Amino acid sequence: MGTQINVQSLRPVTVTAPTVSSKLELSDLLGALKVRFGINRNNYIVKPGLYKVGKPDSQSDVLVSANYKLSFDVLRKKLDTLNVWILVVDTKGVNVWCAAGKGNFGTENVVKSIKNSSLEYIVKHRNIILPQLSASGVAAHKVKEQTGFRAVFGPVQAKDIKSFIEAGYKATPEMRKISFPAIERAKLIPVDFMYAKYKLLLILCGFFIFSGLDKTGFLFAKMLETSLYPLINITGAYVAGIVAAPLFLPWIPFRAFALKGTFWGLVLTILLYFLFEVPYIDGISMGLINISIASFMTMNFTGSSTYTSLSGVKKEMKWAVPFQIGFITLGLILFIYSKLV
């Protein structure tokens, strides 16, 4: 390949890379807000290819990014006054880490992007900077073998990229670690909240109607009178599993997420039991249902967390799913029984 490159690089190459700003517009911020709430979330993409930030030349650094617009926007915002190239890989609009896990931000796609963008004629050096979290999809040594470009892994977070470059392409141990602070956990709540909204509505409707069950048949007045307690419990359990458990994630001392959820389901049940002063059978039946729902919703948060392993989640689910199914079944039987006696 060596001689071929030399011959071709003598030819003048016109670079027509679009320029993007390192400042975000209002429309970028509104777009980000919509994505958080799941509106048109799978279509928030940047066209793959090479972009200019500032006035890069043949010596400027090349940063590689996913074509998910939130990832791209975070990166360009943090570049500030740097003059760099951004090579956007087609990750199907998925963020760096997820795309790397699925293979879309993989060795093959990075190699393809380098070749398609004619990067070898645009820059004189032979280095690219990959986001560290793409390492589960990209083998740096294979990129080098296939393109001649040495791939260096930058920091985990885009906010550190400037210091990384200024330190001579060196990351501190802190820059290499993924954290999961409360603010990041909070950002995920809207998406998770929307995740099962229709199922939640369906269950709420079901409990509303079943509240009217009576040994004499069905009583409309009883439905209106007694449905408030179960509806508040179920909505509360959903919120407990999706909001309380993630926000207080490190402070509830169980390792299994299903148990963290169970804790919040139990707390909610006790609070509502004393607040509403209901018969104990209602408290028990709703408690079983609350624990099941909160536990299941928190277990699903393993997908959003940054530290759960596949083997661990499988192990947890082996006991958690049967216990969740058992609890909700028992709770439902008790709930209906309490209506019929």
Added chain:
Amino acid sequence: MKTMQYLKNVVTLKLDSNSCTGCGMCAVVCPHAVFEMLNGKAHIVDINDCMECGACALNCRFDAIKVKSGVGCAAGILNGILNGTEPSCDCSGGSKTSCC
């Protein structure tokens, strides 16, 4: 106890010291600082910090690291069971620092 550590004694990460040349790539790519370099070889600091993302194994050109990698996502595992496939996390997006 570490507040952000998942279940103990369950991850499939294996490091073969004989194949390790001490290049340090695993320590660079690991987002949980599982590896440290000591006397020219990689060592596992706390295996329970591993989330099986697979970055170390993929970037070890000497095949010294083995791990059954995947996404630790309950919804993905359920999808897999219901569709009879491997666990697949088909929810895209999320913030840059987290998955799904």
